[in-house]
Amino acid sequence: MGQSVIDLGFVTAPSGVLVLGMGGWIDVWQETGRPLSERAAEAVRAGGGHLRDDEAEAVAVAAAADRSLPVRATAQRSPFDGEPTIAVLEVGLGLPWTGAAEVVVGDLPVDRCGMVLGDARALDSFTGLGDAVGNGLADLSYWGLHAEAAHGVFGGRPIGPAHDGGPHGWQDLPLSDARELAGRLEAWVEQHAQGRGLMVSVEPHTDLHLARRAGRAHPLLAGQVEVAGCAVLGIDWDPGDHAMRHGGEREYGQVYPVTLTGDASGRSVLRWTIPPYVDEDKGEHPQG
Known part of the structure; x- marks a missing residue:
């Protein structure tokens, strides 16, 4: 299975502490204890390390505060649907590397x-799942068996990941308008199809949603957003590959090592390595 190197963009870390964490849980750290930044700073003072609070997980490392930090990934095709997926994620940390060997700082599941x-x-x-909306806007999408008929009544344009039958919808609606229109779509499908065959979703403009939206056109679903004046990168995951390779996450042992190492120029690099899928019945890697 061939591999390629793909640029994902860059991030900034003016606090000098960089975090790689599970997107669905980044916003809950303060709800369960001290802020993520305090815990991450403590980990960095100890040399960097893994953070966990219930199902929330992250890794924190030191990074240069005065520059952009490039992010790239070695990608390979998923053996399940042929879409590119990350094999190795690398972040240039902009600091000198003084270690003699690669250092394991923790491991992470794919959220x-x-x-x-x-x-x-x-x-x-x-802001993530269930958070208050930052700008009062939302995206509305609908798809399913009766999406074509609904489109004839309500309109909308292609929105979100492309697949047969949709989704269609609208971006950047006032949240109240999006919810009102979603109610009308749901009432329509209830009247014309006993409430079946049409899925309707309202996505408030949280940072998580906007990052995922920004990454839709990227081959590895990586999208950049600005949060508190910093460039933050969201990396979505191909749902087919996640379901087959990473489902169950830590509970099922689906965790992958995060390490610190040096590059050819003597600068430190954060590396998250996700090994190829192994067919347990055959004991071999499927070929794509």
Whole structure:
């Protein structure tokens, strides 16, 4: 299975602490205890390390505070649907590397809601699942068996990941308008199809949603947003690959090592390595 190197963009970490964490849980750290930035700073003072609070997980490391930090990934095709997926994620940390060997700082599962990479202090204000809306706007999408008929009545344009039958919808609606229109769509399908065959989703403009939206056109679903004045990267995951390779996450042992190492120029690099899928019945890697 061939591999390629793909640029994902860059992040900034003016606090000097960079965090890679589970996107669906980044916003809950303060609800369960001290802010993520405090815990991450403590981990960095100890040399960097893994953070966990219930199902929330992250890794924190030191990074240069005065420059952009490039992010790239070695990608390979998923053996399940042929879409590109991350094999190795690398972040240039902009600091000298003085170690003699690669250092393991922890391990992480692949969150089905995607991963978030950014400044620890900025991530204290990152809005995610169920959070209050930052700008009062939302995106509305609908799809399913009766999407074509619904489109003839309500309109909308292609929105979100492309697949047969939709989704269609609208972006950047006032949240109240999006909810009102969603109610009309749901009432329509209830009247014309006994409430079946049409899925309707209202996505408020949280940082998590906007990052995922920004990454839709990227081959590895990586999208950049600004949070508290910092460039933050969201990395969504191909749902087919996640379901087959990473489902169950830590509970099922689906965790992958995060390490610190040096590059050819003597600078430190954060590396998250996700090994190829192995067919347990055959004991071999499927070929794509």
